[in-house]
Amino acid sequence: MSTLTEAPAPLAPAEPEHKPPRKRGRFTPYWLLLPGMLWLIVFFALPMIYQASTSVQTGSLEDGYKVTWHFATYWDALGEYWPQFLRSVSYAAAATVLCLLLGYPLAYLIAFRAGRWKNLIMIxxxxxxxxxxxxxxxxxKTILADSGVVVHTLNSLHVLDVTSWLGWTAGDRVLATPLAVVCGLTYNFLPFMILPLYTSLERIDGRLHEAAGDLYAKPWTTFRKVTFPLSMPGVVSGTLLxxxxxxGDYVNAELLGSTDTRMIGNVIQTQFLRILDYPTxxxxSFILMxxxxxxxxxxxxxxxxEDLV
Amino acid sequence: MEQYQPDRLTPAQAAAMRRSLRNGRAAMTRRSLLRASAGGALAAGGLGALSACGIPAAGKSQGGTSAQDHSAQEKVVNFSNWTEYIDVDDKGKGHPTLDTFRRRTGITVKYTEDINDNNEFFGKLKPQLAAGQDTGRDIIVLTDWLAARLIRLGWVQKLDPSHLPHAYTNLSPQFRDPDWDPGRAYSYPWQGISTVIAYNKKALDGVEVKSVSDLLDNPKLKGRVGFLSEMRDSMGMTLLDMGKDPAKFTDDDFDAAIARLQKAVDKGQIRRFTGNDYTSDLTKGDLAACVAWAGDVVQLKADSPDVDFVIPDSGYMTSTDNLCIPNKARHKTNAERLIDFYYEPAQAAALAAYINYVTPVDGVKPYLAKIDEDAAGNPLIVPDKAMQARSHAFRSLSQKEETTYEEKFAKLTGA
Structure with missing residues (x-):
C-alpha cells in the first residue's frame, strides 16, 4: 500500500506509454536503500552466514570447530528436540489466539467508540x-503467587480443577505450569496485536457502517460482512507480530514455567551458553526459522x- | 494516503498507475526488492563463505600469554566483578576498600560490575580471548568451574607469587589445593559460596526438612521444592545425600543422581530449577524449601523472619569465585597487588562485613568482630573447623565430561 503513495497524483490517461526516465535521480532509490541494506548485511546477512556455517561444523571448544558439512546435526537436533518445537508452536499459537480475542474488542473500542478517551486508552x-x-x-510471579488473591479465587471457583484436568495447570497453582507461560506470552505480546488492529480498524470509513445499516444489515452482519473483512490486514499483521x-521466546518459559514447559528458545540458549554445542x-535456530x-x-x-500487508 | 486507494480512482487512472508501477521508476516494489536482496545475499554469501568460517582451536598455550606490563606507567587496574559483590559506603556510591587501596598504592581501580552469569560472561570474553586479544580487563571473577575451564584453555595468566605474600600466607587451607589449580598458581578466591538447604517456616507449616531426601521424597512438599539450575550445586548436594563424594564420584554415580532427581521431576515434586530468582519464590512461600546459596540466605534471613537454612548431615557444597588475570591484561602487577591487598585480614573483614559470603582469608574473625559481632559468629561467613570439615567441593571435569554432564542435567531441567 505504501508503494502507491509514490505515484504522481494527476495522471493523464492520454499520455504516451513510454516516457524516457529522467537521467538524474535514476539511482536515487538505490542510494536511499544503501543505509538500510548495509545495516541488513552487517547485522542480518553476515550473522546468518556465520550461523549457517556453524551449523555444519564439528569439533570442540579446545580443538576448534571446522566445517565438515555435517548436516546430520540438523536431523539429530530435530529428532532430539521436536517436543520443544511442538510446544513452542502450540504455546505461541495459543497466545496468538488469546491476543486476538482480547485485542480485537479493545482495538474496536478504541477505533470506533472511545471518543475523547481514545488517546488515554492508547497510552x-x-x-x-x-x-x-x-x-x-x-x-x-507476584500476581499469580500461590498464596495470592488470583490463585485463591480461581481455587475457590474450582477453575483450577478444570484446568488441571486439562493438563494446563498442576495441582492448585498457576505458576510453573503451561497456563502461566501462555498467559505471560499473551500479556507480553498483546500490544503487538492491538496496534496493527487499531490502525486497520481506524481506517475503515464510518459511512460504510451506515450504508450497511441502510441495507438492513444487523450489527452482527455488518461486522461479519464489512468490518472484519476490511480489518484483515490488521488481523494478519497482528497475528504475525x-x-x-x-x-522464539524463552523468558516467559524460564520465569513462569517449569521443566515440562521449556520452549525451543530455552533449548537454544542452553546449547549455546551452557553446553557450548554451537553447531546444534x-x-x-535455522530449523526454527x-x-x-x-x-x-x-x-x-x-x-x-498477500497484497494488503 | 486515502486519495490513492485504487478503488476510488477512475478505471483509466488506476490502469495508468498500475502501468507506472510495473514499468516506471516505481517498479521497484517491496516484493521484488525482497526477492532480489534475498537472492543477492545468498549469492554473495555463497557456499564458499560458509566453509571459510570456523572457530580456531582454543587451548594452545597452557600457562597463558602475557602482554607488556604497563603497571608502572599506568597506575590503574580494571576490575570486572559480579553485581553487589563488594563493600559500598553509606552514600551507596564509593567502595571503601578500593579507596583504601588507592590511598595506599596510588593505583586507581576502575571497578565495573559487568558479570551476571558465568555462561554469559564466557560468551562475552570468548571471541577476544580465543583471538589472543586484550579484553580490557585486568582482573575477572569466575566461579571455579569456569576458572578451571579458562586455565585449561590457557586463557588466564600464571600469577607471580612474589607479589602475593599475604595471599600465600592467609589463604584458608580449605581452598588451598583445588584439583583444577593445585597450589593456586592461576587464581585466588574472592569469596566462597556455600550451597545449603533453605526453607520458609510458614510455608513448611510444621513439615521437617533436614536433607535433600526430605526435599525429594516428602509428598507434603509436592510442587513446592526448588533446585538450582547450576549443575554442580544441585548435583553435588544430591550426590552427598546419596553418600557419594562430589570430589571423587564416577559416571555411574552421576547417572544414579540424575535418575533420582528425574524421579522427583516426573512426579511433580520439583517445581523449578532456578537461578538467583528462587529468593523471591522462597520469601513469598511459593517454594517451601529449596537448595540455596548461603550468601543469599543470610540476606533473606535479615529481611524476612520466616526464612532459615539447614545444613544436611551429609554435608554441603562450597564453591569459590576466583580472581583471575586474563591473557594480555595490561596491568598484571597492579592486579596482583590488588589481589594481595584483599588477603590482608583487615581488608577481608571490611569486605566480609558487607557481603555475607564465606571469606577465604584466615585470621579475619577478630577484625570482623570489631565491625560486626554477629557476622563474626556466623559459620556461613567465617566457617569454623567443624563446618569446614563438612564442606565439599565438586571435582574438576574434563571437557568431555563437562559436555556430557551438562547435557544430562539440561535434559533433566527440561532441555
Whole structure:
C-alpha cells in the first residue's frame, strides 16, 4: 500500500506509454536503500552466514570447530528436540489466539467508540512498554503467587480443577505450569496485536457502517460482512507480530514455567551458553526459522492478504 | 494516503498507475526488492563463505600469554566483578576498600560490575580471548568451574607469587589445593559460596526438612521444592545425600543422581530449577524449601523472619569465585597487588562485613568482630573447623565430561 503513495497524483490517461526516465535521480532509490541494506548485511546477512556455517561444523571448544558439512546435526537436533518445537508452536499459537480475542474488542473500542478517551486508552496500551520485559514478566510471579488473591479465587471457583484436568495447570497453582507461560506470552505480546488492529480498524470509513445499516444489515452482519473483512490486514499483521516472537521466546518459559514447559528458545540458549554445542544451537535456530517461515507463508497465502500487508 | 486507494480512482487512472508501477521508476516494489536482496545475499554469501568460517582451536598455550606490563606507567587496574559483590559506603556510591587501596598504592581501580552469569560472561570474553586479544580487563571473577575451564584453555595468566605474600600466607587451607589449580598458581578466591538447604517456616507449616531426601521424597512438599539450575550445586548436594563424594564420584554415580532427581521431576515434586530468582519464590512461600546459596540466605534471613537454612548431615557444597588475570591484561602487577591487598585480614573483614559470603582469608574473625559481632559468629561467613570439615567441593571435569554432564542435567531441567 505504501508503494502507491509514490505515484504522481494527476495522471493523464492520454499520455504516451513510454516516457524516457529522467537521467538524474535514476539511482536515487538505490542510494536511499544503501543505509538500510548495509545495516541488513552487517547485522542480518553476515550473522546468518556465520550461523549457517556453524551449523555444519564439528569439533570442540579446545580443538576448534571446522566445517565438515555435517548436516546430520540438523536431523539429530530435530529428532532430539521436536517436543520443544511442538510446544513452542502450540504455546505461541495459543497466545496468538488469546491476543486476538482480547485485542480485537479493545482495538474496536478504541477505533470506533472511545471518543475523547481514545488517546488515554492508547497510552494505557503502550505504557507497560516503558518498563523492561523482564520486570513485566517478573510482576506476574507476584500476581499469580500461590498464596495470592488470583490463585485463591480461581481455587475457590474450582477453575483450577478444570484446568488441571486439562493438563494446563498442576495441582492448585498457576505458576510453573503451561497456563502461566501462555498467559505471560499473551500479556507480553498483546500490544503487538492491538496496534496493527487499531490502525486497520481506524481506517475503515464510518459511512460504510451506515450504508450497511441502510441495507438492513444487523450489527452482527455488518461486522461479519464489512468490518472484519476490511480489518484483515490488521488481523494478519497482528497475528504475525505476535506469533513469530512468541514462538522464539524463552523468558516467559524460564520465569513462569517449569521443566515440562521449556520452549525451543530455552533449548537454544542452553546449547549455546551452557553446553557450548554451537553447531546444534545454530542448527536449531535455522530449523526454527525455516519452520516459522513456512508456516507464515502458508498462512499469508491462505488468508489471501498477500497484497494488503 | 486515502486519495490513492485504487478503488476510488477512475478505471483509466488506476490502469495508468498500475502501468507506472510495473514499468516506471516505481517498479521497484517491496516484493521484488525482497526477492532480489534475498537472492543477492545468498549469492554473495555463497557456499564458499560458509566453509571459510570456523572457530580456531582454543587451548594452545597452557600457562597463558602475557602482554607488556604497563603497571608502572599506568597506575590503574580494571576490575570486572559480579553485581553487589563488594563493600559500598553509606552514600551507596564509593567502595571503601578500593579507596583504601588507592590511598595506599596510588593505583586507581576502575571497578565495573559487568558479570551476571558465568555462561554469559564466557560468551562475552570468548571471541577476544580465543583471538589472543586484550579484553580490557585486568582482573575477572569466575566461579571455579569456569576458572578451571579458562586455565585449561590457557586463557588466564600464571600469577607471580612474589607479589602475593599475604595471599600465600592467609589463604584458608580449605581452598588451598583445588584439583583444577593445585597450589593456586592461576587464581585466588574472592569469596566462597556455600550451597545449603533453605526453607520458609510458614510455608513448611510444621513439615521437617533436614536433607535433600526430605526435599525429594516428602509428598507434603509436592510442587513446592526448588533446585538450582547450576549443575554442580544441585548435583553435588544430591550426590552427598546419596553418600557419594562430589570430589571423587564416577559416571555411574552421576547417572544414579540424575535418575533420582528425574524421579522427583516426573512426579511433580520439583517445581523449578532456578537461578538467583528462587529468593523471591522462597520469601513469598511459593517454594517451601529449596537448595540455596548461603550468601543469599543470610540476606533473606535479615529481611524476612520466616526464612532459615539447614545444613544436611551429609554435608554441603562450597564453591569459590576466583580472581583471575586474563591473557594480555595490561596491568598484571597492579592486579596482583590488588589481589594481595584483599588477603590482608583487615581488608577481608571490611569486605566480609558487607557481603555475607564465606571469606577465604584466615585470621579475619577478630577484625570482623570489631565491625560486626554477629557476622563474626556466623559459620556461613567465617566457617569454623567443624563446618569446614563438612564442606565439599565438586571435582574438576574434563571437557568431555563437562559436555556430557551438562547435557544430562539440561535434559533433566527440561532441555
Amino acid at each position: 494505557l496500551v503502550i505504557a507497560p512498554f516503558f518498563t523492561s520485559f523482564l520486570i513485566r514478566t517478573l510482576a506476574w 505476535t506469533f513469530i516472537p512468541a514462538a 544451537a545454530a542448527a536449531l 525455516a519452520g516459522i517461515l513456512a508456516m507464515v507463508t502458508i498462512y499469508i497465502r491462505r488468508s489471501g492478504t
